[in-house]
Amino acid sequence: MSHIAKIYTDRDTTLDPLKGKKIAVLGYGSQGRAWALNLRDSGLHVTVGLEREGKSWEQAKADGFDPKKTEDAVKDADVVIFLVPDMAQRLVYREKVQPYIRDGMDIVFAHGFNIHYRLIEPPSNVDVYMVAPKGPGPIVREFYVKGGGVPVLVAVHQNHSGKAMEKALAIAKALGGTRAGAIETTFKEETETDLIGEQTILVGGVMELMKAAFETLVEMGYQPEVAYFETINELKMIVDLIYDKGFMGMLKAVSDTAKYGGFTVGKQVINNETRKRLREAAEKVRSGKFAEEWIEEYGRGSPTLQKGMEDMDKSLEEQTGRRLKEIIERGKPKS
Numbered sequence: 001m002s003h004i005a006k007i008y009t010d011r012d013t014t015l016d017p018l019k020g021k022k023i024a025v026l027g028y029g030s031q032g033r034a035w036a037l038n039l040r041d042s043g044l045h046v047t048v049g050l051e052r053e054g055k056s057w058e059q060a061k062a063d064g065f066d067p068k069k070t071e072d073a074v075k076d077a078d079v080v081i082f083l084v085p086d087m088a089q090r091l092v093y094r095e096k097v098q099p100y101i102r103d104g105m106d107i108v109f110a111h112g113f114n115i116h117y118r119l120i121e122p123p124s125n126v127d128v129y130m131v132a133p134k135g136p137g138p139i140v141r142e143f144y145v146k147g148g149g150v151p152v153l154v155a156v157h158q159n160h161s162g163k164a165m166e167k168a169l170a171i172a173k174a175l176g177g178t179r180a181g182a183i184e185t186t187f188k189e190e191t192e193t194d195l196i197g198e199q200t201i202l203v204g205g206v207m208e209l210m211k212a213a214f215e216t217l218v219e220m221g222y223q224p225e226v227a228y229f230e231t232i233n234e235l236k237m238i239v240d241l242i243y244d245k246g247f248m249g250m251l252k253a254v255s256d257t258a259k260y261g262g263f264t265v266g267k268q269v270i271n272n273e274t275r276k277r278l279r280e281a282a283e284k285v286r287s288g289k290f291a292e293e294w295i296e297e298y299g300r301g302s303p304t305l306q307k308g309m310e311d312m313d314k315s316l317e318e319q320t321g322r323r324l325k326e327i328i329e330r331g332k333p334k335s
């Protein structure tokens, strides 16, 4: 592997390509709020566009924005950023963006789903690019406020102006992303790796592994509180060690007993069978079959997603976590 990714930092980037441009942030949820606030704090001109009055509208107002109806924000904008849910983007595009597209407008995404799977096909007279934060929205905001930034991926799908990458990097900088680094990628690579990552490890894999370990201990008659601290609460500390000091740093911080048990038993639990299923899940993303399934589920009102949320809310691990909340909060470092 001799390939080295192209990575941009603050020194390689400038806000100039977006200075004075009118930026419409569509959606004010997890990413929308973080982007609108970070871009505004970085000195860019931001308008929040929303479908209707409601929770997001109130939050945007509380944060000092004067939200507009989606189409009104778009009519005025030079740059339109899609931060409504992936499944909602197609309809918002068709009804509230497409009719107002002008020559030289920018259409921007935080995830490549709708472009890669061709749910949105912008005309050739606009730039289409992406800045994809590799972290949850609230963390994108928190890191920025504290002087840091969450790393981002940048990609260009359509370069009508010839300056699409410069503008993607300007957004990356305004978001705080280039304080860490912005890695150049493609819509295909970002979309597929993001979906594979969230399904197999970040959301799906970690959640199920924690649940499986917790439930095994409880089934064996151990106290749920003890199981919760062991299999769920302590994971953050282990992951933080890996985050700060790598796998070697984590291993140096745990006991030899844990290292030996970890090396031998870890491979039995996450074995070739698990890897085979991980690969199958990844292939299902790459073939477009997962996207097809998710679009179909969304069309039926997302029953599986809703049931997942309800079941988790009622689960013994979540109930136990709520009961232990006070203890966990009390123990958190104070600075």
Ligand SMILES: NC(=O)C1=CN([C@@H]2O[C@H](COP(=O)(O)OP(=O)(O)OC[C@H]3O[C@@H](n4cnc5c(N)ncnc54)[C@H](O)[C@@H]3O)[C@@H](O)[C@H]2O)C=CC1
Residues within 6 Å of the ligand: 026, 027, 028, 029, 030, 031, 032, 050, 051, 056, 082, 083, 084, 085, 086, 088, 092, 110, 111, 132, 133, 134, 135, 136, 137, 138
């Ligand atoms: N959540 C995250 O941390 C990350 C999200 N992304 C991407 O960012 C984009 C936005 O995702 P999130 O911030 O998670 O979205 P979200 O679910 O938090 O967005 C909700 C916002 O969209 C509005 N909204 C909800 N349903 C709508 C509909 N049917 N039509 C129009 N507006 C609607 C809500 O009022 C709210 O303002 C997606 O493309 C996602 O893949 C990328 C990286 C991480």
Ligand SMILES: CC(=O)[C@](C)(O)C(=O)O
Residues within 6 Å of the ligand: 133, 134, 135, 136, 137, 194, 198, 202, 203
């Ligand atoms: C937070 C993030 O990067 C995810 C998991 O890809 C997402 O929310 O879609």
Ligand SMILES: [Mg+2]
Residues within 6 Å of the ligand: 133, 134, 135, 194, 198
């Ligand atoms: Mg992601």
Ligand SMILES: [Mg+2]
Residues within 6 Å of the ligand: 111, 194, 195, 198
């Ligand atoms: Mg994602």
